Amino acid sequence: MAALMEAQLPLRAVNNKIRVEGVSRRFPSSHGGQLAALENINLEVLPGEFLCIVGPSGCGKSTLLHLIAGLDRPSAGEIWIDGRKVQEPGPDRILLFQELGLFPWLTARENVEFGLRQKGIGRSERREQAGYYLDLVRLSQFKEHHPHQLSGGMKQRVALARALAMQPDVLLMDEPFAALDAQTRDLLHDELERVWHEIGQTIIFVTHNVREAVRLGDRVLVLSYRPGRIKTKFSISLARPRHIEDPEVASMSKKVLGHLREEIDKSVRAEFHHEQFA
């Protein structure tokens, strides 16, 4: 029996990059009870897969990413990466925050160098690597600018370069393009797809934009509204490179949106109720 269980462990490592097992996360709510943000999430992500997660606001999408990043602990269940249990943040998985979290006291280059410095990489090598990744996101001309001197799309790219420079196996992206105008977003979709194609890391990309999810993902998960459960899983087998205006992307999005609509209605009703009676 014991031998059998041991034999299963390496198998798990080979098949999945990320394995989320029965994960729940509850927060204490304002009126003393508990709010279930996520309930019994089971999920496997393949190495090099681009997984998108959509759901209404308040469905626990961000919470799930924070849990995988190790910045938060599940109330129940476990998360495994390469067969190792997630206990704390690690350089193998980097989260791109919705608010970016660029350090305003550092230049773009120094922001990208930050993680490399924590790894103990020397000054000249740091500089070289930061240069490479800023080049990759086409920002080499703005290396010495501080974040406040950059546009929204440029800041977004600095954050992306900062994450990529860590050479993470897993890139966790929390609505990274939500605050951008449509053109900049399209451009960054192309760049992200190109970088992912070149480097081949595993990406989990959270968004509330179904089109974006279908345009980018190999798979799209729909999460339900409070508590967040996995409602439906879609495989997106459209050819790459894709474009957000492709008719195939549009018709697939329609299908996904059908499943999401119900959850959005629930979330809107709940928020309306909250406003009325809070």
Added chain:
Amino acid sequence: MNNLRKIARQVGFYAVVLALWQSLALLKLWPPYVFPTPASVFEALRIGFSDHTFWIGIGVSLKRMLVGYALSVILGGALGLLLAQSDFLEQTLGRLVVSVQSMPSICWLPLAILWFGLSEKAILFVVVMGSLLSISINVEAGLRNVPRIYAMAGRNLGASGARLFLHVLLPASLPHLVSGLKQGWAFAWRSLLAGEMIFVSLGLGQLLMMGRDLNDISQVVAVMVVIILIGFAVDGLVFRVVERNLRRKWGLSSAA
């Protein structure tokens, strides 16, 4: 161009102030031992600097400031750090610190004299008590108000413990720290002069009181001018420059 205009405005303003002062003095509404002329104050300044009494006063006062302020920064910084670490300390010791800080620092002087006698230590004690608490309050506020996202981003990128503190929390709270240091300096300066005026001690405060004892209004005003100029120089040449650089780097709205 813009700068020139600013300077011209300021020069013009002080010329008008001097002219008004001079005309008031010429009206002879008050006797000259109550209301000095600009000329007599300049004369007092000239004499004070040429016979070295002002230089000695400035030297003694600034030395006390530097020693007292350095102690305040070290002790106040440490206390602020401690208060930022624990909610328990913040709710107990932290509240006490805020209440004690509301007391004018010169109220420490009687205690200081009882403890240390009429000595250098007593004056330093008053300076330190005057600025230490305001520095610690600002250090604590700075550290506590660091947006959570910076700490999360730092941890996410592999910083923890002392490195997280040094590379993220400390720089992130820098704007608060600088205003705390500035406030601490101002409090220390006020405490020092109040203390120096009360007991014989060389220093600018004593020069001020000496002017009163000699019934020499020109010396009193001359020393006041020196005290104002020193305050202006430290604020303008040190803190303002640091703040301006910080604001430019961070892209904060430029107040002033």
